Amino acid sequence: MDGHAPHGSNYRYVARKRRTKEDKRFITGRGRYVADVSVPGMKHVAVIASPHAAARIAAIRTAKALAVPGVVAVVTGADIVAATNPMQHGLDIPGVRWYALAVDRARYAGEWVAAVVADSRYVAEDAAELIEVDYEPLPFVIDPEAAFQPGSPPVHPDHKSNVLFQRRFVYGDVDGDFRRADHTLSFRVRWGRSSTVPIETFGVLARWDEGRDVLDVWASIQMPKFHDQLAGCLRLGGNNVRVHYDVDVGGSYGTKRGIAHSVLVGFLARKLRTPVRFIEDRLEYMAGGGAHGPDRIFDMEVAFNRDGRVLSHRMRALDDVGCYPGRSPLQLGKPIGAIVGPYKIGSCAYEAISVTTNKTSQVAVRGFGQAPTNVAIETAMDRVAGFLGIDRLEVRRRNFIAKGEFPYLIPSGTTYDSGDYPTVLDKTVALSRWPELLAKRDALRAEGRLAGIGIATCLEPSGGNSAFEPLFNPLNDTTTWMESCQIKIDLGGTITAIIATSTSGQGHETLVATVIGEELERDPDTIRVVHSDSLGAFPSNSPVGSRMAIMLGGAASGAARQIRASLTRIAAHNFNVPEDRLEYESGAITNRNNTAQKLAWDDLVRIAHRKYHLMPPGSEPGLQATYCWEVPTGGKMPTPDGRVQMYPCFSFEAHVPLVAIDPASGKVDILAYFVGHDCGTVISPDIVRGITCGGIAHGIGAALYEKFEYDANGQLLAGTFADYLMPSAHEVPAIAVTEHCTPSPHTPMGQKGSGEAGYLGAPAAIASAVNDALAPLGLAITTLPMRLKDIEALLAAKSGPKP
Amino acid sequence: MTDRRDIRLTINGRVHAACAAPRMTLVDFIRDELGLTGTHIGCEHGVCGACSVIFDGKPIRSCLMFAVQADGHAITTVEGLEGADGTLSPLQDSFWEAHAMQCGYCTPGMLIAAHALLAENLDPTEDDIREAISGNLCRCTGYQQIVEAVVHAARRRKGG
Amino acid sequence: MKAAPFDYVRVTTVAEVCRALDGAGGEGKIIAGGQTLVPMMAMRLARPTLLVDINDVSELQGIAATGGALKVKACTRQAAALASPLVAATLPLLARAMRWVGHGQTRNRGTVGGSIAHADPSAEIPLVAVTLGATIEARRSASARLIEADAFFEGPMMTALAADECLTEVRFPVWPEAHVGSGFEEVSARRGDFAIVAAAAQVALAPDGRCTRVAVGIGGAGGRAVNCAPAAGSLFGTRLDDATIDAAAGRIAALIEPQDDIHATADYRRRAAAALAARALRSARADAATKAAA
Incomplete structure (x- = not known):
């Protein structure tokens, strides 16, 4: 349990190596993803996309497509706008209307203009080729800084400006701190447009049940309030839509939010009175699926003293959300809850600007904007160290919030729950065998290679709350992002838990079974966890914001404790003793003063289910509990000056990679990777380590390989897996992880979140390593991804033209 | 046609x-x-x-x-890959033991690639394993636990 | 991503292949491994009306070394070529290059002839063919012809093959010299991807260490692989010291016409071509020297 649970704790199941409940179906090919769900009479969808970055749609001719045998229907934006409501944005943005298909105007290359429904996907594609669209190209804007300028071609003419959100937050005496500081420096960091790109695309199947007035929906979804939004768009009551959450989702990491796909398919299923399925193909996903990530320019100024202590920073973040913003501008809001990282920075200013461009829409990506922000913060620490000639580890140690200073209030109004950053960094440095690592780097340099060690010490805000919604949108006063769990014990004594969300690899069944097993002292392997559908479900806000260990784990604890309380009341009544005399052991209850008085688990269950005469008077019969949990620290509105408690819990990670760069090709090889991680109590060590390593791999992609690059005409250049480069087993090195446990005071077992682990520090760490490698040449790179062509160009410019 | x-x-x-x-x-x-x-x-x-x-x-x-x-x-x-009676193959069992997956979507392909490797290589190195699965993308795991699972399966077969 | 409709025929002789192509009015296409063709069909960038499957044509399988050449039949799997002791013994350059071709799973289906016929400018096998001056045998119903690699590759995905011609064999010359060494260098964003730039080199050394023969080629830096013989002339008779190699490699930039794409700029490719060619030559020199010492 070392590093996985607080010292002295003695969990039976939590923090122990246990097999993951979900895995058996996956290793035997019995996962059930949306493309595996098939219903009789199901029809298939293909879409056609605009080839233009911006164009008026003058005419769409569908007759040839409709004449193809096997084609059921062709629909366009006009059909959609007549029958559905626009999809919601996170902000109130007048004039930006978002529908499942383009209406009159296409606003990015790849936007869906028409959809074909046919007997098979093959036939649908045949017909899609025959749809004729007359486009009249319009001016467009691709570069976010150009979009920010007044007079740039409007993406949404009814909104006038391409600026969707702009606000400057000032926390503390920033100007004073800058005046008082010994030094200041400034720099720009560019975070490239990448995303999570799951191996499964988005898919959705809808069937209108005419006899019940219910739209059944199976989707590879990970999205808060999906069914509410879908019902609203389809002009249906919430209880006319049944989203089946028992569909396995083939990866999401925030991005599986196919609301447009789902509105389209829901509309088609009702209109055509036949089940309709749309499984995006890879080309549709990349160009039109609306699943790109942040695309952000940071301009940073840092004020610091000669001892390396950072007093203040000014951060300006300009984010390109692409065409339809959805919730994307809010990704500039969440990082406010960790805007100073793990450091005692006394004041800061943050200007958040969201612009729209004629590109594919942005969606929520793992970390909700925190990974790019962490690159800006960590670059600042490296720059300060470099400027002062102080060791990069030492600068961090001098600025860390100390273990004894928690709870710690940062300038933006968020209180960090707990942490021990110096110890985690020390453990990571020890794991890396730092002196040997330095010697290895220096030996590589001596051979004429470029080599560098990266350092990043980053926060993972967790327990996802809605606090950025009222902060960014005055019309939104949401202050809860609750999560629920139901437990029922059947007559035979087995335990079933019901959760209200789908899972995309986080292992929620294992999480809930482990927590309930721990609380009730019952073997988690015997506990079944069921994904409800939206009609049977209690409130959930889905697994976003590294929240499920906290929120679903907390809800499961709460429900289990209610069960345990019920059992205790039954025993107390039957023994006729106060509850505090009772001993609970593995589900059996004994009178501590008279051990002959004992009721086994099965006895207690039978009393609850069958023997009401033995129940405490007034009890509810049966054995079941529902617990709906408010986010700890939640329930508060932001202050008028923008201070807010963003998330409740703060995990921490320290990264130390070693890289070497081939000067001829600019290619970066990661030779070693060490990470120290603290997410409080680790409920399932295998799951947390897996997510951490996976997050690092994803971060390596964002740092070195992955970019949805557009050309000057607004054409996506990285529309296939041959051009959008995700790291393979060759590019991701062996990763050594050390865990540390600083429990959170806000959660039942001290757990914090870990869903974004690894990804929140890896891009910063790789950037740090590459820059350490370039430093001896006096070079620096702050544009991600740092592709081999970018690095080589820097080196070539430095060495000048060769003979 | x-x-x-x-x-x-x-x-x-x-x-x-x-x-x-x-x-x-x-x-x-x-x-x-x-x-x-x-x-x-x-x-x-x-x-x-x-x-x-x-x-x-x-x-x-x-x-x-x-x-x-x-x-x-x-x-x-x-x-x-599993036996007629549903018995997991040692490789499948190793994937479970090592939690060599998260969402499970790439898992069948990974199992196939690893199965083929083990069929012709009794004692693969970590490099051999990475080479064998390098044509299979996984977005969840960072490959670490997949590599560990294949090592585990190979060791088990050797009786180690 | 579903292919447009097509007709399909599986044949067992080259004569049948030619007959089938003949009857397809120029719209027929041979499918061997399909590792390039099928994705192009899935994206509807290729839409043949007839696919002629040659996987059962036994006369198109096999590797032989005769008459000073390594003859690789068109439908030989890349995996088979990579595993072939004959290839390793007679044409180590091809064996080296083959390791960079795709991944194990694509090499299990992909064929040597298929890679040649598709003529991707960054593909490794065409680069070896161009570097060594391979000869490509093609047949149509009534005739057969031999095409020099340099003439065969006309541009990106374009070859001298007619629509009704079947590529049957690739003949790589085997150098008779005693001490032949080879080197292959490639840069790609990820291992297994198509090359951004690749360099192939083969040298023969006299017993005294002087270079008696040299071949250098560059792939990925233009519409087709380029034989860089004009840059390598100065290497003859030298001991291939580093400075001589670097000077020769430096002349390569003038021989290639690379372009910008998402993965690299033309300038990048020029610089990388020179650097990789120098490395490939050094590897070839070391390889030959090892053989001389053995």
Whole structure:
């Protein structure tokens, strides 16, 4: 349990190596993803996309497509706008209307203009080729800084400006701190447009049940309030839509939010009175699926003293959300809850600007904007160290919030729950065998290679709350992002838990079974966890914001404790003793003063289910509990000056990679990777380590390989897996992880979140390593991804033209 | 041109007689015609490896073949890795033990790639393993626990 | 991503291949491994009306070394070529290059002839063919012809093959010299991807260490692989010291016409071509020297 649970704790199941409940179906090919769900009479969808970055749609001719045998229907934006409501944005943005298909105007290359429904996907594609669209190209804007300028071609003419959100937050005496500081420096960091790109695309199947007035929906979804939004768009009551959450989702990491796909398919299923399925193909996903990530320019100024202590920073973040913003501008809001990282920075200013461009829409990506922000913060620490000639580890140690200073209030109004950053960094440095690592780097340099060690010490805000919604949108006063769990014990004594969300690899069944097993002292392997559908479900806000260990784990604890309380009341009544005399052991209850008085688990269950005469008077019969949990620290509105408690819990990670760069090709090889991680109590060590390593791999992609690059005409250049480069087993090195446990005071077992682990520090760490490698040449790179062509160009410019 | 052809092929030891249009890919055939949905589709252009199957003893990508080409051949999919009585293969069990997956979507392809490696390499190094699975993209795991699972399976076979 | 409809025929002889192509009015296409063709069909960038499957044509399988050449039949799997002791013994450059071709799973289906016929400018096998001056045999119904690699590759995905011609064999010359060494260098964003730039080199050394023969080629830096013989002339008779190699490699930039794409700029490719060619030559020199010492 070392590093996985607080010292002295003695969990039976939590923090122990246990097999993951979900895995058996996956290793035997019995996962059930949306493309595996098939219903009789199901029809298939293909879409056609605009080839233009911006164009008026003058005419769409569908007759040839409709004449193809096997084609059921062709629909366009006009059909959609007549029958559905626009999809919601996170902000109130007048004039930006978002529908499942383009209406009159296409606003990015790849936007869906028409959809074909046919007997098979093959036939649908045949017909899609025959749809004729007359486009009249319009001016467009691709570069976010150009979009920010007044007079740039409007993406949404009814909104006038391409600026969707702009606000400057000032926390503390920033100007004073800058005046008082010994030094200041400034720099720009560019975070490239990448995303999570799951191996499964988005898919959705809808069937209108005419006899019940219910739209059944199976989707590879990970999205808060999906069914509410879908019902609203389809002009249906919430209880006319049944989203089946028992569909396995083939990866999401925030991005599986196919609301447009789902509105389209829901509309088609009702209109055509036949089940309709749309499984995006890879080309549709990349160009039109609306699943790109942040695309952000940071301009940073840092004020610091000669001892390396950072007093203040000014951060300006300009984010390109692409065409339809959805919730994307809010990704500039969440990082406010960790805007100073793990450091005692006394004041800061943050200007958040969201612009729209004629590109594919942005969606929520793992970390909700925190990974790019962490690159800006960590670059600042490296720059300060470099400027002062102080060791990069030492600068961090001098600025860390100390273990004894928690709870710690940062300038933006968020209180960090707990942490021990110096110890985690020390453990990571020890794991890396730092002196040997330095010697290895220096030996590589001596051979004429470029080599560098990266350092990043980053926060993972967790327990996802809605606090950025009222902060960014005055019309939104949401202050809860609750999560629920139901437990029922059947007559035979087995335990079933019901959760209200789908899972995309986080292992929620294992999480809930482990927590309930721990609380009730019952073997988690015997506990079944069921994904409800939206009609049977209690409130959930889905697994976003590294929240499920906290929120679903907390809800499961709460429900289990209610069960345990019920059992205790039954025993107390039957023994006729106060509850505090009772001993609970593995589900059996004994009178501590008279051990002959004992009721086994099965006895207690039978009393609850069958023997009401033995129940405490007034009890509810049966054995079941529902617990709906408010986010700890939640329930508060932001202050008028923008201070807010963003998330409740703060995990921490320290990264130390070693890289070497081939000067001829600019290619970066990661030779070693060490990470120290603290997410409080680790409920399932295998799951947390897996997510951490996976997050690092994803971060390596964002740092070195992955970019949805557009050309000057607004054409996506990285529309296939041959051009959008995700790291393979060759590019991701062996990763050594050390865990540390600083429990959170806000959660039942001290757990914090870990869903974004690894990804929140890896891009910063790789950037740090590459820059350490370039430093001896006096070079620096702050544009991600740092592709081999970018690095080589820097080196070539430095060495000048060769003979 | 779209007429359907009769084909016979052996899948997981069972002979299937079916028909398919020439343009139907092998992966669509396996999934949609035979109902073996363990083999997944990730990119349909031969990069991600989610559709890997064993074809005449060798791992291949089933999105890069047409079903008619498989007429007369033998294929093993993920469903064919376990014993007839449902016993997990040592490799499958090692994947479970090491939690070598998260969402499970790439898992069948990874199992196929690793299965093929272990069939011809008794004692693979970590480099061998990474090479063998390098044509299969995983977005969840960072490959670490997958590599560990294959090492575990190889060790188990050696009785180590 | 589903292919447009097509007709399909599986044949067992080259004569049948030619007949089938003949009857397809220029719209027929041979499918061997399909590792390039099928994705192009899935994206509907290729839409043949007839696919002629040559996987059962036994006369198109096999590797032989005769008459001073390594003859690789068109439908030989890349995996088979990679595993072939004959290739390793007679044409190590091809064996080296083959390791960079795709991944194990694509090499299990992909064929040597298929890679040649598709003529991707960054593909490794065409680069070896161009570097060594391979000869490509093609047949149509009534005739057969031999095409020099340099003439065969006309541009990106374009070859001298006619629509009704079947590529049957690739003949790589085997150098008779005693001490032949080879080197292959490639840069790609990820291992297994198509090359951004690749360099192939082969040298023969006299017993005294002087270079008696040299071949250098560059792939990925233009519409087709380029034989860089004009840059390598100065290497003859030298001991291939580093400065001589670097000077020769430096002349390569003038021989290639690379372009910008998402993965690299033309300038990048020029610089990388020179650097990789120098490395490939050094590897070839070391390889030959090892053989001389053995």
